[in-house]
Amino acid sequence: xxxxxxxxxKTPAQEFWYLFSKDKLAMLGFIVLLxxxxxxxxxxxxxxxxxxxxxxxxxxxxxxxxxLSTASQYISxxxxxxxxxxxxxxxxxxxxVFARMLQGSFVSLSIGFVAVSISTFIGILLGGLAGxxxxxxxxxxxxxxxxxxxxxxxxCFPTFFxxxxxxxxxxxxxxxxxxxxxxxxxxxxxxxxxxxxxxLREQDFVLAAKALGLPEWRIIFLHMVPNxxxxxxxxxxxGVAAAILTESALSFLGFGVQPPYAxxxxxxxxxKNFIFDAPWxxxxxxIAILVIVLAxxxxxxxxxxxxxxxxxxx
Amino acid sequence: MWAYxxxxxxxxxxxxxxxxxLAHSVVHLAPGEPSEVDPSNPRMQPEDIAKIRxxxxxxxxxxxxxxxxxxDLFSGELKSFKDSQPVLPKIxxxxxxxxxxxxxxxxxxxxxxxxxxxxxAIRRNSAYDRGSTFIAYALISIxxxxxxxxxxxxxxxLFGVPVIGMRTFGMEDASPLYQNMDRIWHLVIPSLMSAxxxxxxxxxxxxxxxxxVIGQDYIRTARAKGLDEDTVIYHHAxxxxxxxxxxxxxxxxxxxxGGSVIFEAIFAWPGLGRLGYEAILxxxxxxxxxxxxxxxxxxxxxxxxxxxxxxxxxxRIRLE
Numbered sequence: 001x002x003x004x005x006x007x008x009x010k011t012p013a014q015e016f017w018y019l020f021s022k023d024k025l026a027m028l029g030f031i032v033l034l035x036x037x038x039x040x041x042x043x044x045x046x047x048x049x050x051x052x053x054x055x056x057x058x059x060x061x062x063x064x065x066x067x068l069s070t071a072s073q074y075i076s077x078x079x080x081x082x083x084x085x086x087x088x089x090x091x092x093x094x095x096x097v098f099a100r101m102l103q104g105s106f107v108s109l110s111i112g113f114v115a116v117s118i119s120t121f122i123g124i125l126l127g128g129l130a131g132x133x134x135x136x137x138x139x140x141x142x143x144x145x146x147x148x149x150x151x152x153x154x155x156c157f158p159t160f161f162x163x164x165x166x167x168x169x170x171x172x173x174x175x176x177x178x179x180x181x182x183x184x185x186x187x188x189x190x191x192x193x194x195x196x197x198x199x200l201r202e203q204d205f206v207l208a209a210k211a212l213g214l215p216e217w218r219i220i221f222l223h224m225v226p227n228x229x230x231x232x233x234x235x236x237x238x239g240v241a242a243a244i245l246t247e248s249a250l251s252f253l254g255f256g257v258q259p260p261y262a263x264x265x266x267x268x269x270x271x272k273n274f275i276f277d278a279p280w281x282x283x284x285x286x287i288a289i290l291v292i293v294l295a296x297x298x299x300x301x302x303x304x305x306x307x308x309x310x311x312x313x314x
Numbered sequence: 315m316w317a318y319x320x321x322x323x324x325x326x327x328x329x330x331x332x333x334x335x336l337a338h339s340v341v342h343l344a345p346g347e348p349s350e351v352d353p354s355n356p357r358m359q360p361e362d363i364a365k366i367r368x369x370x371x372x373x374x375x376x377x378x379x380x381x382x383x384x385x386d387l388f389s390g391e392l393k394s395f396k397d398s399q400p401v402l403p404k405i406x407x408x409x410x411x412x413x414x415x416x417x418x419x420x421x422x423x424x425x426x427x428x429x430x431x432x433x434x435a436i437r438r439n440s441a442y443d444r445g446s447t448f449i450a451y452a453l454i455s456i457x458x459x460x461x462x463x464x465x466x467x468x469x470x471x472l473f474g475v476p477v478i479g480m481r482t483f484g485m486e487d488a489s490p491l492y493q494n495m496d497r498i499w500h501l502v503i504p505s506l507m508s509a510x511x512x513x514x515x516x517x518x519x520x521x522x523x524x525x526x527v528i529g530q531d532y533i534r535t536a537r538a539k540g541l542d543e544d545t546v547i548y549h550h551a552x553x554x555x556x557x558x559x560x561x562x563x564x565x566x567x568x569x570x571x572g573g574s575v576i577f578e579a580i581f582a583w584p585g586l587g588r589l590g591y592e593a594i595l596x597x598x599x600x601x602x603x604x605x606x607x608x609x610x611x612x613x614x615x616x617x618x619x620x621x622x623x624x625x626x627x628x629x630r631i632r633l634e
Contacts (some may be wrong), residue, residue: 025448149329156333156610160575161590162340168594169344241455242331248457250574254589265457272463286460293455301451 019262019306026302028293036292040109043102049145053081053099054264062086063094064278072125089280091270097284104262104285108292111178111263112240118182121237123189124225126151130190131197132220148194151187159184160246167250172258177250181243189232230307234300241296248289322621326614333610334603338380341599347372370395383603396598404548405589405604412574412585413482414497418505420566423512426557430513431520435528435545446517453514462507462580469503476500478582504581508574516562523555560623567616 012019021027045053061074067089071080087098126147134144163180170176200206201224209219248265250256252272257263264285271281347367367373371382386392392401434443453461469475476482482496526550527533536550574587586605595602625631 007496025444025451112385149332153329153332153336156329157614158606158609158613159336161606161609162337164591164605166340166344166596169341170344197479209324245457246454249459252457252459252576268457268460272459275463275467282460282463286464287456289460290452290456293452297451297455 016306018305020302023302023305025298026305029298029302032291032295033299036105036295037109039102040106043104043106043200047099047103051173053096053102055099056260057095057099059090059094061094062090063092064274065090066278067097067280067284085141088284089278091267091278091281092274097253097267097281100262100267101264101284102289104267105262105288107174107257107261107263108244108247108265109240111174111181111257112243112296115181115185115243116226116236116239118179119184119186119239120189120232121186122183124193124232126186127190127193128197128220128225131194132201132216132224134194134198143192147190151190154184154187157184159247163246164250164253164255167255169203172255174261177247177257183248185239185242188235192231192235193228196231197224200224200227231304234304234307237296237300237303240299241293244293244296245288264292265267319622322618326618330610330614334384334607335380336602337385337606339376339609340569341602342376342379347597369443385598386600387607391598392604394593394601396593396596396599396601401600401604404601405586405608408584408586408589411583412578412587414501415505415508415574415578415583415585418501419512420510423516426509426510427513427516428520431517432524432547434517434521435524438525443521447521449462450514450518451485453510458507458511459580461510462577465503465507472511477503480583502578504583506561508577509579520555520559521560524551527551527555557624557628560627561620563616563620563623565613565616567612 019184020030047055057079059071059075059079062072065071065086068085068087069089070085079103081099086096088101091097091100130147132143132145134142136143138146163184166180167177170180206219206223209223211287215222244265247263248268249258251263251265251269254269256266256269259266268282268289269276270281271285275282371379374382383392387401390400390402393399393405394401422623430446434446437443466477470477476499480497480500481493482500485496487495488496528547533546533551536546541550574583574585575591576587577583578585578588579591590602590605592598
């Protein structure tokens with residue numbers, strides 16, 4: 001059978017991958033992302049579990065060393081960085097920028113991923129409720145109206161101003177930042193999911209599943225969610241990029257992740273004070289953020305194009 | 315039609331009311347109070363703190379505080395916690411400062427994004443299309459303040475463009491002509507920097523809209539009639555591609571407040587975003603809440619206007 005109709009035997013995943021891999025920019029972004037995820041895991045392992053690169057080691061003698069410079073002979077033996085050179089230079093306290101960037105890669109990525117997981121979860125939950133149980137009435141108002149009006153309320157807030165207000169009022173903590181970015185950015189996902197669910201609810205396969213007497217949670221999670229997930233995946237990939245940018249903007253205003261955690265955002269925000277004395281403190285994290293956010297955006301757009309049914313038919 | 319407008323306005327008023335309650339609860343329930351901004355000040359005695367709390371109604375239950383806020387807001391007597399200045403004139407003054415920056419940035423976005431996006435759509439997959447796509451993604455992905463700092467480093471030495479504040483200090487005696495020229499000169503870099511991300515996003519959107527429309531049957535018909543390409547693109551395609559952008563007008567207004575915090579901080583621009591930032595630092599609740607309230611009201615007005623405009627420009631849509 002495979003020999004007769006090779007085109008139609010492709011699974012949706014294979015077809016997605018075929019279209020995605022034809023998009024050179026998206027593939028480039030994908031490779032960069034893989035590399036960065038490995039770097040982030042390496043950063044967690046090498047700076048916290050087995051300290052090969054110590055991001056918090058202060059060496060005041062060796063402050064503002066440019067990238068690739070060798071450690072001076074004035075520091076003690078245990079203070080010497082790995083290989084005896086500062087790969088990306090040192091900052092105003094003589095801390096190794098390479099070690100800080102490694103540590104920051106994990107923190108920055110996890111801020112993006114956790115924030116987006118929260119917003120995607122809330123979005124699917126509320127959008128799914130509004131789409132599937134929308135007709136149920138609670139007193140004078142239907143579930144659908146209730147949830148969608150609440151979404152409208154959330155859309156009325158100036159998002160960045162709201163995030164800034166809450167982050168400034170709450171005690172500074174990395175978890176607060178993740179949670180706040182998450183609960184202020186689910187509205188788009190909720191709208192997508194609701195629209196998809198409204199369309200899917202009328203489809204024959206859902207009717208068939210109902211006729212088989214499947215429990216509702218099975219219909220929702222095993223039959224409807226997988227069919228509604230494509231736009232959600234795209235928006236969450238792009239959402240990770242947005243969360244990383246938001247964190248760096250918060251850091252710039254002084255409300256970002258506080259020490260001892262290093263993120264690319266706060267390395268950049270600190271580095272701007274030394275832009276003339278030590279330009280590497282500014283340009284290295286800045287370009288790193290540009291690259292990672294660009295990679296997420298390109299992969300997200302590539303996925304959107306590859307999942308577009310209009311392109312598939314061609 | 316009128317029934318629709320009336321019902322819609324009523325709904326929006328209810329939404330605004332809920333937004334204000336939510337904002338008020340978030341700000342008041344979060345830890346941290348105006349009386350605690352300066353805990354290390356030795357002159358701050360417990361009785362002073364009690365006096366401050368009583369003066370700002372901070373001891374009252376939260377729903378009463380909300381009533382006080384609403385009463386003062388609508389009677390125009392709302393006072394800032396920080397300096398006891400009336401809030402509304404304060405916001406109005408900063409709003410007038412933000413307005414030229416906002417107008418310039420918006421004009422830049424809308425005049426540059428459309429030609430870029432249309433060209434990219436017409437020459438699909440050309441070098442121009444790929445180049446502009448990549449540059450657009452790069453502009454979306456770069457942190458705004460990083461790009462602004464690089465820009466400042468480049469242009470200040472090369473062109474001597476001012477990047478601090480709204481006017482040159484000590485120009486008060488110059489003739490009004492020079493003063494105005496000075497103010498416009500100060501607008502250049504801040505408005506360009508705050509427009510760049512918008513240009514990138516909007517030009518991508520224009521491109522995808524144009525591509526969508528160019529694939530339609532009526533465009534093939536127009537070509538088959540033998541119309542020249544310019545008429546097909548700018549007369550038949552562009553007019554239909556423009557429809558969704560009417561809704562974008564709705565999202566312009568709130569950008570006046572939310573999007574400006576970072577850029578006003580970078581360029582020391584004494585505008586609304588900066589006022590909000592300073593209010594957050596000082597826990598100046600009336601100012602924070604009022605700015606938030608105005609932003610929400612602007613969003614609701616904007617989306618309402620875009621709904622109406624949509625019905626005006628697209629005869630297929632009927633308001634019921």
